[in-house]
Amino acid sequence: MKLSLPDFLTAGDRSDDRPDAPAPTPTPTVRTRREGPVLYVELNAPESGNAVTEAMLDELLDIVAVPDPEVRVLVLSAAGDDFCLGGDRAEFADWLEEDPGGRGIRVAGEKARRVCEAISGGRAVTIARVQGKAVGAGFALALACDLRVGAENASFRLPELALGLPTAWGGLLPRLIHEVGAARVRELILTGRSFGAAEACELSVLQRVVPEAELDDAVAAWAKPVVRRPEAALRVTKALLNSYAAATRLADPSFLDAELMASVAAATRRTPAGGARTGGSHS
Numbered sequence: 001m002k003l004s005l006p007d008f009l010t011a012g013d014r015s016d017d018r019p020d021a022p023a024p025t026p027t028p029t030v031r032t033r034r035e036g037p038v039l040y041v042e043l044n045a046p047e048s049g050n051a052v053t054e055a056m057l058d059e060l061l062d063i064v065a066v067p068d069p070e071v072r073v074l075v076l077s078a079a080g081d082d083f084c085l086g087g088d089r090a091e092f093a094d095w096l097e098e099d100p101g102g103r104g105i106r107v108a109g110e111k112a113r114r115v116c117e118a119i120s121g122g123r124a125v126t127i128a129r130v131q132g133k134a135v136g137a138g139f140a141l142a143l144a145c146d147l148r149v150g151a152e153n154a155s156f157r158l159p160e161l162a163l164g165l166p167t168a169w170g171g172l173l174p175r176l177i178h179e180v181g182a183a184r185v186r187e188l189i190l191t192g193r194s195f196g197a198a199e200a201c202e203l204s205v206l207q208r209v210v211p212e213a214e215l216d217d218a219v220a221a222w223a224k225p226v227v228r229r230p231e232a233a234l235r236v237t238k239a240l241l242n243s244y245a246a247a248t249r250l251a252d253p254s255f256l257d258a259e260l261m262a263s264v265a266a267a268t269r270r271t272p273a274g275g276a277r278t279g280g281s282h283s
Contacts, residue, residue: 030059037072037227046080051088052137057111064118073223077129084138116170119144123235125226130154140172150197151212157194
């Protein structure tokens with residue numbers, strides 16, 4: 001059952017619904033394949049819209065935190081109709097039930113920051129291949145990539161404010177402001193509206209838009225010349241691009257994302273929509 005965020009922040013104890021049985025072995029939510037110097041990383045939980053869970057973050061960290069130096073290009077894609085519908089709300093609710101202070105959110109938020117920093121700051125050139133919806137955390141994962149191509153049906157949305165949360169996941173906000181501009185980002189966040197591929201290209205959220213059937217060709221058109229570049233020159237050039245981009249930011253407090261998300265989620269849980277404070281019991 002999917003819950004809206006104010007609902008899941010005050011969701012009751014669902015422990016009675018869980019059978020007293022050993023947990024099944026979790027199915028991997030990320031799969032990879034290697035083709036020479038190109039590593040393909042696919043979010044593989046289409047039944048949930050590739051919702052980002054802590055397990056998915058752990059799997060991504062295993063891949064990107066200690067990168068293979070022979071990999072020149074990393075392609076981030078997703079199975080199913082949508083790139084990623086954001087964070088897993090049921091897991092979020094469980095974390096708050098287990099610790100109303102938000103410790104679980106802090107732990108996952110720190111992992112999210114490390115994943116996005118590794119994607120954006122690693123030596124490999126990273127390419128996001130986006131189809132369908134990229135929402136919240138999915139938006140952040142795509143934006144962390146150096147190059148981003150989207151299908152004509154791609155759409156983007158930042159719903160956090162409507163859900164009672166700050167836009168603080170994976171260092172999304174400073175990168176988005178730098179890439180798009182503060183005025184446009186302010187409008188996207190405060191309204192929470194969805195925008196399509198054509199507008200995303202105008203905003204530089206995407207650098208190219210193609211029919212969905214041509215996504216792989218578009219990725220290959222970027223990857224092929226990159227893998228032919230001399231390794232040292234490619235690595236230093238990416239480092240220079242990242243350094244100059246960072247130098248134009250007045251501040252980048254993304255290391256606070258996890259703390260901000262946890263603190264606001266805990267406060268929202270204590271004071272749900274309408275202003276009535278909840279008691280100690282959530283029955």
